[in-house]
Amino acid sequence: MRTSLAPRGDSGDYAIVCQSIDKRNTIDEHKFMTAGNGFSLIEIVVALAIMALVLVPVVSLIQHSHHQIADEKAEATVATFASAAFNKALFQQSYVEVVSESGEELIDGTTIRWNLEVAQVSGLRLWYQRVKYHEPCGGGSASGSVELYDTEDSAPSEIDVKYNDGEGVLKTLKLTITWRSYYENFDEDDPRKRLVLATRKARLE
Amino acid sequence: MKNNYVGRINSNLVKANKLKLAGRAGTPRTGMALWVVFCIVIVLSIFLGAFVTNRVEMKQQTKRSFLSLRGQWIAQGAIQHALLKFRILPTESYDASALSRGICPFFVASGAMSGSGSVEMAPLEAFRIDIDTAQFPLSAEFDGLDGYSYTVSEMKALNSFTKDNLRKHVVRIIAQGTYEGSIAGKEMIFTDELTKTVDVSRAVSGP
Numbered sequence: 351m352r353t354s355l356a357p358r359g360d361s362g363d364y365a366i367v368c369q370s371i372d373k374r375n376t377i378d379e380h381k382f383m384t385a386g387n388g389f390s391l392i393e394i395v396v397a398l399a400i401m402a403l404v405l406v407p408v409v410s411l412i413q414h415s416h417h418q419i420a421d422e423k424a425e426a427t428v429a430t431f432a433s434a435a436f437n438k439a440l441f442q443q444s445y446v447e448v449v450s451e452s453g454e455e456l457i458d459g460t461t462i463r464w465n466l467e468v469a470q471v472s473g474l475r476l477w478y479q480r481v482k483y484h485e486p487c488g489g490g491s492a493s494g495s496v497e498l499y500d501t502e503d504s505a506p507s508e509i510d511v512k513y514n515d516g517e518g519v520l521k522t523l524k525l526t527i528t529w530r531s532y533y534e535n536f537d538e539d540d541p542r543k544r545l546v547l548a549t550r551k552a553r554l555e
Numbered sequence: 556m557k558n559n560y561v562g563r564i565n566s567n568l569v570k571a572n573k574l575k576l577a578g579r580a581g582t583p584r585t586g587m588a589l590w591v592v593f594c595i596v597i598v599l600s601i602f603l604g605a606f607v608t609n610r611v612e613m614k615q616q617t618k619r620s621f622l623s624l625r626g627q628w629i630a631q632g633a634i635q636h637a638l639l640k641f642r643i644l645p646t647e648s649y650d651a652s653a654l655s656r657g658i659c660p661f662f663v664a665s666g667a668m669s670g671s672g673s674v675e676m677a678p679l680e681a682f683r684i685d686i687d688t689a690q691f692p693l694s695a696e697f698d699g700l701d702g703y704s705y706t707v708s709e710m711k712a713l714n715s716f717t718k719d720n721l722r723k724h725v726v727r728i729i730a731q732g733t734y735e736g737s738i739a740g741k742e743m744i745f746t747d748e749l750t751k752t753v754d755v756s757r758a759v760s761g762p
Contacts, residue, residue: 478681
């Protein structure tokens with residue numbers, strides 16, 4: 351049975367028409383399905399074209415983002431590695447133990463090539479100002495009560511002969527790290543895959 | 556067989572039924588696929604935009620962390636340089652610290668100490684001034700370190716006290732490490748600051 355509504359005259363009344371399905375109505379129903387309920391070929395073609403236009407960059411973006419995530423993971427690994435390397439050199443190793451070395455390591459899918467270069471600071475001189483001894487000593491050092499010598503500078507070996515052993519007292523450390531993620535090859539010249547850190551290590555023991 | 560029924564119906568109900576039936580039966584659904592696709596495209600675009608923004612932000616954060624790492628370790632170099640001076644010049648560092656607190660370095664006193672010295676007399680400045688890569692540049696040892704520099708921006712005696720026959724001055728060292736260079740084609744300057752507190756002490760014979 352099919353039901354339809356249709357205005358009946360100008361009175362605002364509507365007629366509800368209930369019809370039993372006969373052959374003629376079945377044909378009408380079929381016409382409705384093909385003309386209005388489905389999608390036309392042109393609609394589908396246009397819709398597919400729009401979807402294709404959107405999906406192509408989406409797919410490429412997803413692939414690109416996979417690489418980017420791998421890059422970021424690698425960079426985080428490199429940052430941790432670099433900090434650990436300098437932490438060891440500055441706070442765990444003695445002054446003489448810190449020497450030039452290099453290596454290659456695979457950490458969490460990231461291949462890291464590192465090179466630690468160490469060199470003594472040459473021509474180092476230390477500046478200071480001595481206080482002239484005076485009597486009687488006072489609790490305060492108000493202007494005029496304490497005299498100072500002029501600023502001097504000395505090489506460490508001039509201050510203490512134990513520093514005259516050729517080891518020096520201050521070293522410059524340069525750590526160069528290059529890395530690659532799982533999907534790429536090493537490119538030593540790529541500045542995006544190269545981290546250079548520098549610091550200094552003092553002879554404190 | 557055909558039955559007809561006629562009745563008065565509420566006009567709102569009629570409109571709703573009319574729309575419903577029209578949708579099922581005919582022409583208003585023309586172009587529906589396009590609207591569906593447009594909706595999908597809009598939703599996808601929103602997700603895409605949010606995703607790209609997130610990735611760009613993450614990338615920037617990684618760059619910043621590398622810059623911070625450079626600044627942090629070069630500042631550590633400055634701290635090492637300062638500690639070296641305290642190590643090699645214990646007498647001078649003690650005297651300088653005492654004077655910057657306004658205390659005569661040769662005076663024996665017990666308990667907390669304070670003095671009336673002037674800042675102009677503080678030889679801690681002379682002690683601090685050469686801890687600078689302008690004096691001893693890192694590039695003197697290695698190529699490629701022109702953009703790396705450090706300095707000690709402040710060295711100040713914060714407190715003085717006597718404990719276990721040791722007179723102590725607590726000195727705060729503030730070191731700045733600077734990296735100046737090109738990151739992804741952009742010239743950048745990044746400075747990190749580190750603070751280290753040390754104490755210098757001298758044995759005293761009496762209370």
